[in-house]
Amino acid sequence: MSAAQQSTPTSGHLEVSGLCKAFGGVQAVNGFSFDAKPGEIVGIIGPNGAGKTTAFNLVTGVYTPDSGSVVLDGVSLGGQRQDQIARQGVGRTFQNIRLFKGLNVLENVMTASDPYADYNFFSAVLALPAKRASDRQAAEKAREYLDLVGLCGLEDDRPESLPYGLQRKLELARALALRPKVILLDEPAAGLNPSEVREFIDLVKRLHERFNFTIVFIEHRMEVVMNLSHKLFVMSFGKLLASGAPEAVRRNPEVIEAYIGEEE
Amino acid sequence: MDYIYSILTLTGITMIGVMGTYMVTGLTGQFSFGQAAFMAVGGYVSAMLALRFNLPFAAAALAGSAAAMLAGLLVGVPTVRLRRDYISLVTFGFGEAIISVLNNSAQLTGGAEGLVNIPKRVDLPLVLLSVIGCLLLVACYKNSKYGRQCLALRSDELAARSMGIDVNRLKLVTFLFASAITGYAGVLYAFYAQYLEPGYFNWTVSAEWLIIVFVGGINSLTGAMVSALILSSLPELLRFASAWRIIIYCVIVLIIINYRPNGIFGDWEISRLWKKSAKGEKA
Numbered sequence: 245m246s247a248a249q250q251s252t253p254t255s256g257h258l259e260v261s262g263l264c265k266a267f268g269g270v271q272a273v274n275g276f277s278f279d280a281k282p283g284e285i286v287g288i289i290g291p292n293g294a295g296k297t298t299a300f301n302l303v304t305g306v307y308t309p310d311s312g313s314v315v316l317d318g319v320s321l322g323g324q325r326q327d328q329i330a331r332q333g334v335g336r337t338f339q340n341i342r343l344f345k346g347l348n349v350l351e352n353v354m355t356a357s358d359p360y361a362d363y364n365f366f367s368a369v370l371a372l373p374a375k376r377a378s379d380r381q382a383a384e385k386a387r388e389y390l391d392l393v394g395l396c397g398l399e400d401d402r403p404e405s406l407p408y409g410l411q412r413k414l415e416l417a418r419a420l421a422l423r424p425k426v427i428l429l430d431e432p433a434a435g436l437n438p439s440e441v442r443e444f445i446d447l448v449k450r451l452h453e454r455f456n457f458t459i460v461f462i463e464h465r466m467e468v469v470m471n472l473s474h475k476l477f478v479m480s481f482g483k484l485l486a487s488g489a490p491e492a493v494r495r496n497p498e499v500i501e502a503y504i505g506e507e508e
Numbered sequence: 509m510d511y512i513y514s515i516l517t518l519t520g521i522t523m524i525g526v527m528g529t530y531m532v533t534g535l536t537g538q539f540s541f542g543q544a545a546f547m548a549v550g551g552y553v554s555a556m557l558a559l560r561f562n563l564p565f566a567a568a569a570l571a572g573s574a575a576a577m578l579a580g581l582l583v584g585v586p587t588v589r590l591r592r593d594y595i596s597l598v599t600f601g602f603g604e605a606i607i608s609v610l611n612n613s614a615q616l617t618g619g620a621e622g623l624v625n626i627p628k629r630v631d632l633p634l635v636l637l638s639v640i641g642c643l644l645l646v647a648c649y650k651n652s653k654y655g656r657q658c659l660a661l662r663s664d665e666l667a668a669r670s671m672g673i674d675v676n677r678l679k680l681v682t683f684l685f686a687s688a689i690t691g692y693a694g695v696l697y698a699f700y701a702q703y704l705e706p707g708y709f710n711w712t713v714s715a716e717w718l719i720i721v722f723v724g725g726i727n728s729l730t731g732a733m734v735s736a737l738i739l740s741s742l743p744e745l746l747r748f749a750s751a752w753r754i755i756i757y758c759v760i761v762l763i764i765i766n767y768r769p770n771g772i773f774g775d776w777e778i779s780r781l782w783k784k785s786a787k788g789e790k791a
Binding site: 325338355378379 | 656672
């Protein structure tokens with residue numbers, strides 16, 4: 245990418261504070277706060293059902309928070325639609341992979357950059373030169389992203405025919421095409437085997453070096469958490485339990501209790 | 509000869525109507541049970557303008573398509589927010605409402621007796637030209653960012669929104685485009701048949717178009733066109749067994765849906781042929 249992106253990042257500052265969301269009588273997220281400075285890699289951990297994915301869904305606008313604020317680079321994302329939030333630079337992947345089935349691998353990646361393509365309806369239906377140039381560029385860019393995650397040569401394949409590990413990578417490539425300032429990864433290493441996990445850690449590090457975006461991820465695998473995160477937030481019953489440097493958090497007795505259960 | 513000529517013309521008009529259904533159902537995954545109503549709007553508006561104001565055919569055609577698009581806007585704005593199953597209800601209701609309006613405003617539309625003496629301005633060459641023209645427009649639409657985003661939202665709306673796709677807007681744009689194309693099919697029909705009656709545009713026509721799209725392959729424009737060609741001329745070709753033709757037609761449809769649930773063509777497009785050969789040359 246450009247030189248500007250390789251220098252110290254200035255954008256991608258995500259501040260989330262006092263997030264609350266109840267579903268009926270269940271308080272899924274209860275005053276949860278976290279922040280990620282530009283270029284930081286932040287991990288969110290916590291027991292199952294702690295509200296981590298709900299927190300992601302609140303940040304990306306899938307649900308509207310009952311209260312609390314989400315601010316990206318000083319701009320409030322509250323009250324914006326899901327697609328508007330995405331276009332402001334919040335990319336994401338999903339815990340249960342959600343690729344577009346009717347499209348091939350290359351088109352899956354292109355769709356994420358399509359909202360930025362600036363040609364109108366008439367150049368589309370008449371296939372005017374502006375449209376063709378824009379699409380060619382988008383395809384080239386998409387190939388570049390596929391190359392980065394190691395999916396080169398699979399452009400014409402159907403996403404559902406790819407093995408699980410590659411589907412995860414494809415989701416990552418698709419999120420890259422959105423040109424995110426912040427990228428949210430929801431259990432990106434779930435279902436990967438140990439060698440795939442190591443490969444995945446390297447991949448995220450490589451992408452982070454190259455694009456310098458902010459990464460927030462939810463993960464259970466300690467190997468991923470300890471290797472990647474600069475900062476950790478622990479969530480339990482919708483609340484923030486602890487936060488800080490990964491090593492310190494790992495030794496925090498409260499966290500151990502909530503996460504693994506009390507030591508005998 | 510005249511007979512074959514007229515079958516081909518009507519088949520061509522059906523193909524254009526099916527393009528509208530393909531866009532709404534195949535691209536965005538919404539079930540339109542009132543697509544034929546847009547054809548009625550296009551046909552009636554253009555025919556009435558030609559009859560009452562002596563508008564030349566080209567202007568009337570344009571106005572007919574525009575009116576269908578306007579009707580599309582009327583239905584589209586509230587429906588794009590709805591879930592898929594509700595959309596079929598709303599479009600169905602709208603379609604039947606249009607038929608009622610046409611039936612009951614007899615002074616304007618001739619009511620159930622129909623609108624007569626429409627000048628003949630459409631013949632087979634014009635219909636063929638229109639089919640090719642519309643097909644190119646729709647194929648380019650499918651092959652653009654619009655088509656890609658439509659297919660994305662059809663497969664997974666939540667993920668599509670997360671990729672920055674303005675789902676509601678895109679559904680509306682596609683719906684309007686489909687309405688205009690279907691309206692144009694109505695214009696062609698009016699100026700070919702020289703006679704319009706509301707009963708021709710009821711929900712069974714919309715349902716037939718849906719069947720055509722499903723048989724051809726919900727993901728394939730090529731499939732929709734081939735199956736429109738076959739299924740809309742089939743009842744005519746089976747005329748020798750007039751008592752049985754509807755049954756034969758239904759059996760064929762059932763067999764196809766049963767053994768090829770993704771339709772005859774699945775998601776195969778004819779454009780892959782030349783895309784592949786272009787790639788081969790590069791390699």
